[in-house]
Amino acid sequence: MAVNFPNSPSNGTTHTEGTKTWTYDSAKTKWKLNGPVAGLSIFGNTTSSVADTTALNAKTGMAAGDQIYVEDINKVYKYSGSAWILVASLTNSPPPALDSLPKNIYLRVDGVANSVTLTETDPEGYPLTWSYAVTAGSVGNICTVNLTNNVLTFTPSSNSAHAGSFGITVSVTDHMNATVTKSSTVILDFNFDIRKWGHRDLKDAYADNNYYTKIIEFRNDMRYHHALVFSPDGLRAWQISDSRDVLFEYVLSSAWDVSTMKIDYTKQATQMMGYLGEEIDQMAFNNDGTKMYFAVDDNQPVASTDKLIQVDLGTAYDTSTIDGSSVAYLTAVHPTAPHNHVEAFCFSANGSYLYITDDSVDDIFQFTLSTPWDITTASYTAIKESTGNTYGLHISSDGSSMYIMQLYALKQCAMSTPYDITTLNYSSPTNELAFTSSTYTANLPSTQINTPELLEVAFSPDGTKFVMFGDLQSNQYHMQSITLSTPWDISVSSQSSSTLKHKFLSMDYASDTSFAVSPDGSKFFTAVSSYQKGFKQFTLANTGNLQSIQIQAARSTVNGKLVPDVSSYLTSASGDGTTGNVPTGLTFADGTAVGDMSPSHMSFNHNGTKLIFQSHGTTNNAHLHLFQWNCPTPYDLTSISSTDMIAPYYVDTRVITGATSYSTTSCMTFSGDGSKFYMIIAGQILQFSCPTNGSIFSMTYDIDSGGNETGHFVNNGANGGKFYPIAGSTAGTMTHLGGNASANIAALQGITWHPDGYKFYLATNVMNAFPCIVELSVATPWDLFTVENPLKHRWATFGGKFYETTNGIADFIGDIQWNSDGTILYTTIITSRTPYLEPGILPESNVLEFPYINDAMSYNGINAESPYNLKWAYADDIFYHNLAEPTAFQIKPDGTKFWLCDNTTDDVIEYNMSTPHQLSSATIGNRLLNVEANASGMYFAPDGSHLVTCGYSSDKVRKWDMSTAWDISTATVDATQEIALSSGGTTDGMLWVQYNDDGTKIYVYEEEITTATMSGKLLEYPLSTAYDLSTAGTPYVWLPHSSVVQPDRPTQTWSDDDIDISTGRFNGFGDVLTLSSYSTVMNYSFTLSTAWDLSTINNTPTSQWASPYQDDRDRMVGASVGQDHLVYLDQKHIFRIYKS
Secondary structure, rough: OOOOOOOOOOOOOEEEEEEEEEEOOOOOOOOEOOOOOOOOOHHHHOOOEEEOOOHHOOOOOOOOOOOOOEEOEEEEEOOOOOEEEEEOOOOOOOOOOOOHHHOOOOOOOOOOOOEEOOOOOOOOOOOEEEEEEEEEOOOOOOOEEEEEEEEEEEEEEEOOOOOEEEEEEEEEOOOOOOOEEEEEEEEEEOOOHHHOOOOOOOOOOOOOOOOOOEEEOOOOOOOOOOOEEEEOOEEEEEEEEOOOEEEEEEEEEOOHHHHHHHEEEOOOEEOOOOOOOOEEEEEOOOOOOOOOOOOOOOOHHHOOOOOOEEEEEEOOOOHHHHEEEEEEEEOOOOOOOOOOOOEEEOOOOOOEEEEEEEEEOOOEEEEEOOOOOHHHHHEEEEEEOOOOOEEEEEEOOOEEEEEEEEOOOOEEEEOOOOHHHHHHOOOOOOEEEEEEOOOOOOOOOOOOOOOOOEEEEEOOOOOOEEEEEOOOOHHOEEEEEEEEEOOOOOOOHHHEEEOOOOOOOOOOOOOOOOEEEEOOOOOOEEEEEEOOOOEEEEEEEOOOOOOHOOOOOOOHOOOEEEEEEHHHHHHOOOOOOOOOOOOOOOOOOOOOOOOOOOEEEEEOOOOOOOOEEEEEEOOHHHHHHEEEEEOOOOOOHHHHHHHHHOOOOOOEEEHOOOOOOOOOEEEEEOOOOOOOEHEEEEEEEEEEEEOOOEEEEEEEEEOOOOOOOOOOEEOHHHHHHEEEOOOOOOOOOOOOOOOOOOOOOOOEEEEEEEEOOOOOEHHHHHHOEEEEEEEEEEEEOHHHEEOOOOOOOOOOOOOOOOOOOOOEEEEEEEEOOOEOOOEEEEEEEEEEEOOOOOOOOOOOOOOOOOOOOOOOEEEEEEOEEEEOOOOOEOOOEEOOOOOOOEEEEEEOOOOOOEEEEEOOEEEEEEEEEEEOOHHEEEEEEEEOOOOHHHHHEEEOOOOOOOOEEEEEEOEEEEEEOOOOOOOHHHHHEEEEEEEEEEOOOOOOEEEEEEEOOOEEHHHEEEEEEEEOOEEEEEEEEOOOOOHHHHHHHOEEEEHHHOOEOOOOOOOOEHHHHOOOEEEEEEEEOOOOEEEEEOOOEEEEEHHHHHHHOOOOOOOOEEEEEEEOOOOOOEEEEOOOOOOOOOOOOEEEEEEEEEEO
């Protein structure tokens, strides 16, 4: 029985319902039932109550058998005649957590109310009382709020001036336990940004914000990103690639301390291809930041080839204001030996002298500038010959020292006459820091910088700060800030302190993608198969923070000791694991010797007591075997010794599954209870059952769930399982959930579980271009065969893709793991840089601190918005239409019908929703047959009196009147109401059509195909009589392919990228247009500064969105009328997509 207690009672207030009366105790904030405790009749005796044990002991006149309930300890005692005996300890659980209250409540923008039903019930069935309070901000004019029983109703304003947000806290009590609360943010947002539905830039994932942490490891090609310069105050820095034409800006929170340096994503990277050059060797500012200088090593443009270039900046130190029209060159040369290629340069502190080196000769040239800092006024002064091949020059502020960067050495050379290059003492450097290419150990102590190749240096204006940037082993790199106790003195004795920018794990991106983090967040582990062979264990100084990794001091192993060192198990090991690869006394079942045991992938079992790894080597098929070692101290590899490698040593995956061979594994992991073991191979998941929890020995391969399977996860024989949206059917494979294994990186990469076993998470890559985390649910804990319909997955997608390629900017690769409380998700990311054939193309974003590096791998900690919640997008309403070629949709305003246009049958099909606005309740209704040849578009008038259609082959827009509103069975075509294909011989057909909000305009998209490119045009026709096509005037024409400029491609348009458009849709306000492309698998949104006025469209897309459902190509996506969700149409389904 639900008891309706009065609100805000005072102490002693009574409430009676039926025969029962309660009294309110304000001290305990509880209602107490008067008289005997309701429902308690133990051993047949009536039970009364007392407040506490003091009152119990003070009780008199009790007879044997009497019972008393003690309120404060929730226990019942029976009187024996001489003492109180405990009879029962009563429990009453508090109300459950308020999971039904969303973290964010997004209000509709059309004034229609949003309701949230709070579905929690009391475990013991006691009545619950709900309340709410505004705890952050103010409701103001945003909406009205009403709480009736357990239903919260928000009625929003439809006035965009009232946009805003506020916080509420909902409370629930059972009047016996502590009140349970949860907070939520209520949001009214009229700005339509399609990316809010689960798609964000990698730069957002990288940046220090509420959601994501930073990365710690990079690899490869940084040697081509060595041009580096700082602002005089040391709070900003710029870096450029010598094989790319992109200039990036960094911010330092502490001056000249590179450990605090990060990309400033508020600044657009500057693209210089076409007027400065593609490859830059060195760069510099003048004294006030109004000029920049670049040494160009490339032939694009030809005028800049091998030259020193000078450009003006409109705003000091703002590289986005570089004036391309101001380009000037150093034209002065040596009179008899002119330089051919400016490799390096530097200016004197006052800008009166310029020094350059030539890549083809071993000389330094000096020039005098009649106008300081203006290289066009330079005249040749002097030369210092035979100084060696120099690729970097710097000079002290007083002109007494020059710093010469050469292969394997940085030399500080004195000039006996300041600024006079002829007095340079090159043969006897004042200081020399030598480096070698063959070893990581150099002439500096381990506390100072070590690099086999120095790439760039920088000095603070006063010479007290010294920055060095260099390679590490196998093309890894780092940067270091060094404080000089004696200004301009780079000797080791002058280096008083230093800070590092990056710490490295010495890994091979192609195979060493496996990692683990201890549950307590104190340790980080990697498997190492290249350069060394074994495992590495690192301490995290700050719990769970990868940035705080502590590199061990052992110099012989570069970054840390191998634990366990696989070489210790080899018969003829050299000590570094690179030779002698046969474990002592161990052979495989067929009698062949175990080959290379260097691990490619590793995993702890569910409690850290066992280490499982797969061999990287292929000798005698070692990579098809899984090895298992005991770990005496959980999650401590240093505790493993040779005695922990015990029989049967390994399992052969071929014997278990019946396969003959397998390709590389991307992930291995256990279920949270150790009963299941999972492997991902070539994008498919193999599930095993473990008779002994946490051990792979004797495990068996799962092929089904013993009759409990849902049919959405189906094994492909011994190759593992894939996910399918249609139960029992292997049609319609979702590419990012195992359907695509043909790419260089299989879509599906990693798997991990929620502790309750009912949810699992996948690291995958949508269309091999968009890193994506997916959450799915199962009916039976830990059993993939009982997975729900994968179309209902929740997802968070990141990044973008290069145009005209299938290469993503970045991909998830290898393992994935939550920390112990679900607040951090660890992943591995590999990045790609712009294809060489398209120099100068910037991707939309990148995760790297040093960006756009080919095949650079990094570990990432993604911070959850709330435990196990990455701010998901999800589909909560799905309808399977099974059409062959759907091209457009529209939903009736009252939510009782929707229509689809089918390009294959040329029909408009009606669907009736038995539950308004619920797509899944739809059944097929009437058809309007053969509306157009290759029917491609349709749109209903807002009153349902008619619809317009267009066809790809019919080349016209036609109007269909309906004698009964919204009933297409009553539709007849009006032959007087047509709009023909616009003039132009290359126009191929019409793709979509839409009215504005009052019928005074109609929009028609026409596709144009020439022999070279595909393009299109959107025509805005004015209608002098609303909805009367015969009154159409001259259209305004927007040509997106020649007009649209991507924000990351300022010199490219859509025609350069051959982007084709399939459909489009304006939002209800007419201020956002969303276009869908089936060539790039992207949806692009554009804003209009004046609603419904195409002439005011912004030619740069404001946002882009990729669907994780794409199984053929995107058909149409648009905002709902209230803009609180998306409606998305693909080849086989129509969805409502929400944001959490």
